[in-house]
Structures are given as C-alpha cells and as structure tokens.
Amino acid sequence: MATPLPDAPRPDAPLLEALGLSKRYGGLIANNGVTLRLARGEIRGLIGPNGAGKTTLVNLITGIETADAGRIRLGDVELSGRPAHAIAAHGLIRTFQVARVFESLSVRDNLLLPFLAAGSPGGLGAGRARLAELLALSTLAALADDRAGTLSGGQRMLLQACAGFMVPGVSLHVLDEPFAGINPVVKDTLIQLIRRENESHACTFLIVSHEMDIVRRLCPIVSVMIEGAIAAEGRLDEVARRADVIAAYLGGNAP
Amino acid sequence: MIFSTELLIQTLLSGLMVGVLYALMALGITFIYSIVKTINWAMGEFYMIGSYIQFVAVHFLLGPSWWWLAAILAAAGTFLLGLLLEPILLKPMYARPLQRRDDYATVVTIALLLLLRNLAVALGGPNQYRPESNLPVVWIGPLPQEGARVAACLFAVLALGVFWLVIKKTWVGLALRAAAQNRVAVQTAGVDVYRLDAVAFAIGVALAGFAGALLAPVFMVFPTNGAVTTVKGFEIIVIGGLGSIPGALVGGLLLGLIESLGAAFISSPYQNVYGFLLVILILIIKPNGLFGERGREA
Numbered sequence: 001m002a003t004p005l006p007d008a009p010r011p012d013a014p015l016l017e018a019l020g021l022s023k024r025y026g027g028l029i030a031n032n033g034v035t036l037r038l039a040r041g042e043i044r045g046l047i048g049p050n051g052a053g054k055t056t057l058v059n060l061i062t063g064i065e066t067a068d069a070g071r072i073r074l075g076d077v078e079l080s081g082r083p084a085h086a087i088a089a090h091g092l093i094r095t096f097q098v099a100r101v102f103e104s105l106s107v108r109d110n111l112l113l114p115f116l117a118a119g120s121p122g123g124l125g126a127g128r129a130r131l132a133e134l135l136a137l138s139t140l141a142a143l144a145d146d147r148a149g150t151l152s153g154g155q156r157m158l159l160q161a162c163a164g165f166m167v168p169g170v171s172l173h174v175l176d177e178p179f180a181g182i183n184p185v186v187k188d189t190l191i192q193l194i195r196r197e198n199e200s201h202a203c204t205f206l207i208v209s210h211e212m213d214i215v216r217r218l219c220p221i222v223s224v225m226i227e228g229a230i231a232a233e234g235r236l237d238e239v240a241r242r243a244d245v246i247a248a249y250l251g252g253n254a255p
Numbered sequence: 256m257i258f259s260t261e262l263l264i265q266t267l268l269s270g271l272m273v274g275v276l277y278a279l280m281a282l283g284i285t286f287i288y289s290i291v292k293t294i295n296w297a298m299g300e301f302y303m304i305g306s307y308i309q310f311v312a313v314h315f316l317l318g319p320s321w322w323w324l325a326a327i328l329a330a331a332g333t334f335l336l337g338l339l340l341e342p343i344l345l346k347p348m349y350a351r352p353l354q355r356r357d358d359y360a361t362v363v364t365i366a367l368l369l370l371l372r373n374l375a376v377a378l379g380g381p382n383q384y385r386p387e388s389n390l391p392v393v394w395i396g397p398l399p400q401e402g403a404r405v406a407a408c409l410f411a412v413l414a415l416g417v418f419w420l421v422i423k424k425t426w427v428g429l430a431l432r433a434a435a436q437n438r439v440a441v442q443t444a445g446v447d448v449y450r451l452d453a454v455a456f457a458i459g460v461a462l463a464g465f466a467g468a469l470l471a472p473v474f475m476v477f478p479t480n481g482a483v484t485t486v487k488g489f490e491i492i493v494i495g496g497l498g499s500i501p502g503a504l505v506g507g508l509l510l511g512l513i514e515s516l517g518a519a520f521i522s523s524p525y526q527n528v529y530g531f532l533l534v535i536l537i538l539i540i541k542p543n544g545l546f547g548e549r550g551r552e553a
Contacts, residue, residue, distance in 0.1 A: 064442075064443070083449075085442040085443075085445055085446055085447045085448065086447075088443050088444065088445035089445045093445075094443055100439065101440070102433045102436045102437060102440065104436060105432060105433060109429055109433075112426075113426075113429055113441075113444050113446070114445055116426040116429065116430070117426075117444050117445035117446045
C-alpha cells in the first residue's frame with residue numbers, strides 16, 4: 001500500500017473519523033461499533049431517543065471516557081487513548097449538557113483559561129481582542145467581571161460555548177444538548193454564534209440536540225443514534241420518515 | 256499572675272507571630288486538598304525536611320547571615336521534592352480510577368510520613384539541632400522580641416503575599432483556581448490536570464518546608480518536629496473549614512492568639528489544650544468550620 005504524502009491536502013478527507021467505537025458499562029452496551037465521519041466545515045446534528053448512547057459517544061470522542069474498542073482520528077492526528085486535555089489541545093472542544101463553568105471565577109477568566117491553556121496563541125493581545133468580540137456576540141459583555149456562578153442556565157451555556165471559541169485553530173466543537181432548557185432569546189444568540197464561527201472560522205460542529213426545529217435550521221445532515229449505533233444519516237426530514245427511526249422514538253417494532 | 260497592658264500586648268504580638276506560621280502550614284494542607292482532593296498526612300515531614308535543609312545550609316554552607324537564602328533553598332527543595340513525589344504517589348489514584356481514593360491517599364501519605372521520619376533518624380540521628388541565628392532582639396515599643404521569631408513572621412507574611420500573587424495573577428494560578436472547582440471541565444479547557452496536581456502538591460509542601468525553615472531556630476530541628484505542627488495545621492483546618500483559604504489564614508491567627516493568651520493568663524503548661532478547646536467549641540457550633548461550606552464525604 002502506497003504511503004500518502006504527509007502534507008498532501010486532501011480536502012475530501014473527513015475531519016473527524018470515528019471507527020467502530022464501543023463502550024460497555026457492565027451488561028449495558030452504550031455504544032456498539034459506532035462509526036461517524038464529519039466533513040470539514042460541516043454542522044452535523046446528532047439525534048436519537050434518550051438512552052441511545054449520544055452522550056457516551058460524545059464522551060468517547062472527547063476523551064472523557066476511554067472506548068473499549070475503536071479508533072478516533074481528527075485530521076491527521078490519532079486521538080484514540082489520548083487524555084482529555086490533549087484532545088482539547090488538538091482542537092476538539094466540547095460543552096457539557098449541564099454547563100460546567102467555573103462558578104467562582106469571573107466570566108472573563110472563564111473565557112481566558114482555555115486560551116491561556118492553549119499557550120496564548122498569537123499573544124495576549126489577540127486573546128483580549130477575541131475576548132471582547134465574543135463578549136459582545138454572546139451579549140455577556142456587561143457581565144464580564146461578574147462571577148460565572150451568578151449567570152442563568154442559558155448564559156452559562158453561552159459562556160461554555162464561547163470558552164471553546166476562545167481557542168484559535170479549533171477544528172471541531174462538540175456541543176452536548178446546548179439548547180436544552182434555555183430561553184428562546186439565548187437560543188437565538190447561540191444559534192447565531194454557531195453560524196458565525198462556522199462561517200468566519202470554518203469551525204466544524206457536532207451538535208447533540210432534541211430540539212428538532214433548531215436541528216432542521218442548523219444542520220444540513222443529521223445522524224440518528226438508536227440503541228448504541230448510528231441507524232441513519234441524511235436530511236432531518238428524510239430520516240424522520242424512516243420507519244426504524246419513528247419506531248425508536250415512538251416505541252413499537254421496526255419492520 | 257498580674258495583669259498588665261504590656262503583658263497583654265506582648266502576648267497578642269507573640270500569638271500573632273506564631274499564628275502567621277501556623278497559617279502557612281494550614282494553607283498548605285487546605286490548598287493541596289482543594290486541588291488534589293486528598294489530605295496529605297505527611298505535611299509535617301515536609302516541615303521537618305525544610306528545617307533540616309535550613310540547618311544544613313546555615314551550619315555547614317552559608318553561615319547565619321544568609322539564613323534567608325537558606326529558607327528560600329528549603330522552600331525550593333521541598334517544592335522540587337513535592338513535584339517529584341506527587342506523580343509517583345498520588346497520581347495513580349486518578350490515572351487508574353480507584354473506588355476509595357481517600358483511603359488510598361491516607362495510606363500512601365502515612366507511609367511517606369513514616370519513611371521520611373525514619374530517614375531523618377537514619378541520616379541525622381535522634382538529636383536536636385539548632386541553626387545559628389545572629390538576628391538581634393527587636394524592640395517593638397518597650398517590648399523585646401526574639402529576632403528569629405520576628406524574621407520568621409515577616410517572611411511568612413511575604414510567603415503568603417507571593418502565594419496570593421501566584422494564585423490571583425498568573426495563568427497557573429487561574430488554572431489552579433479552576434481545577435479546584437471542576438477537575439473535568441479544566442481538562443476540557445485543555446489543561447493537564449495531573450500536572451496541575453503535582454504543582455499544587457509542590458506549592459503546598461513548599462509552604463510547609465518554608466515554615467519549617469523559618470521556625471528552625473525557634474522550635475529546633477529533630478526528626479519528629481513536624482508532628483506538632485501537623486496537629487496544629489489540622490486544628491486550624493477544623494476551625495477554618497477544609498478547603499477554605501481564608502479559613503486557613505483566620506484559623507491560624509486565631510489559634511496562635513488563643514494559645515498565647517491562654518498560656519499567659521491561665522496556665523502555660525496547658526498551652527496546647529486551649530487550641531483543642533477551641534476546636535471542640537467550633538465542632539459544636541459550626542461543624543464545617545468558620546469558612547467551610549460542606550463536610551467531608553465519607
């Protein structure tokens with residue numbers, strides 16, 4: 001087999017390639033050979049009924065948990081078995097379903113931390129400029145010096161997403177249920193932020209969500225997870241017509 | 256016992272001076288706990304190592320005029336030792352997730368305590384040493400103060416200041432404050448939390464080593480000199496609240512004052528009892544400590 005040139009640009013090569021990921025908790029198989037490929041610059045939705053293994057998949061991809069089997073590549077970098085902080089440093093950043101912000105730190109410090117942890121690329125000046133930009137876009141500017149613990153649930157989600165955007169050169173953002181339980185105004189702000197980062201910084205997104213109208217607006221392609229595996233991929237309206245998907249959501253047996 | 260204003264002021268001064276050193280010790284314990292989430296029972300042995308470094312440096316190498324350099328060497332030495340030991344001894348409890356982390360850490364750090372204490376006996380014998388101090392008596396108004404004590408107190412305040420600067424103004428400090436709140440989130444922010452553990456452990460034991468070095472001419476250098484300070488450190492943790500930095504500072508000063516006042520106005524042989532009375536009182540009124548937010552989970 002011919003060795004590919006190391007820096008040969010392969011625009012068609014997937015940015016994220018997860019092959020055959022499996023994870024078992026005792027007798028429960030949470031992920032059973034999940035394969036997922038994301039193209040560069042894509043906004044992919046990940047949907048599926050509760051307990052289908054979406055969060056487990058996110059945890060495996062971002063290194064919070066170690067897969068029992070399977071491989072993960074981001075661009076040319078093999079991520080399987082790497083610790084979470086190394087995966088983050090390679091440009092794969094996530095948010096949590098229940099926003100994990102640093103409550104006793106200021107909003108500003110919450111945003112600066114991932115930038116500083118990445119080694120302040122471009123210098124502190126660049127970080128400050130980006131900070132100001134994101135504070136304005138996220139409508140959190142007035143709260144910059146407040147403790148993050150004083151923020152509402154929706155504002156925390158915005159802060160958590162922006163903290164990821166603070167790392168320049170991030171190639172993939174994995175957002176786990178970013179729209180769950182937050183008010184419509186904050187939802188719109190977050191949607192605009194995601195669109196803007198996608199267009200101006202060519203960021204790729206994997207968004208886990210139950211909010212079908214938002215998924216329809218944001219994600220040209222969705223992957224449907226059922227019982228620990230990817231059951232379907234395609235446009236939301238197409239996959240939503242599939243009998244196995246309907247059965248998984250509404251109960252009953254797939255034909 | 257005759258009461259006089261001078262005696263009261265003298266007592267308050269000496270209480271505050273020793274209290275600052277206690278606070279340094281307690282700060283180390285509480286700081287390590289807040290990041291690594293375990294208690295380092297070998298804290299007093301790092302105090303002991305600091306005092307031995309101080310003695311060796313002053314007595315054999317530098318001479319008494321360079322006592323301050325010796326103290327910095329003691330802090331640096333214990334810092335490096337902590338940086339070296341933490342990944343070997345404590346990291347396994349996170350890297351290979353354990354069911355009973357607290358138990359593991361307790362056994363490992365008590366084993367370290369025994370090892371270091373016996374190492375000190377093997378190397379220096381069971382003897383007491385005292386590094387020479389040529390610091391003159393300091394007069395505060397009409398009140399004479401032992402020079403070494405005043406110097407220890409001033410340098411301890413300085414160390415607290417440096418600690419504050421590192422925590423509040425540097426990016427490592429920011430990462431440490433973040434890690435104290437959420438170990439998983441700090442990793443997803445791209446920070447290597449295991450390296451942070453080692454740094455936090457090293458900073459904590461360096462505070463103890465520095466306290467040991469500063470107090471070496473006052474409380475002497477011998478293999479078990481860390482035992483008493485460890486006990487004081489934990490008294491302060493109970494008083495101030497585990498994991499609370501203000502608690503460590505206030506608790507340290509409070510303990511120093513109460514011991515000193517009790518010794519002067521009640522009875523000096525019972526000096527160590529007054530602190531425990533305060534601990535019992537706090538446990539009755541405010542079981543989580545003055546600044547503590549939650550109890551330790553079983």
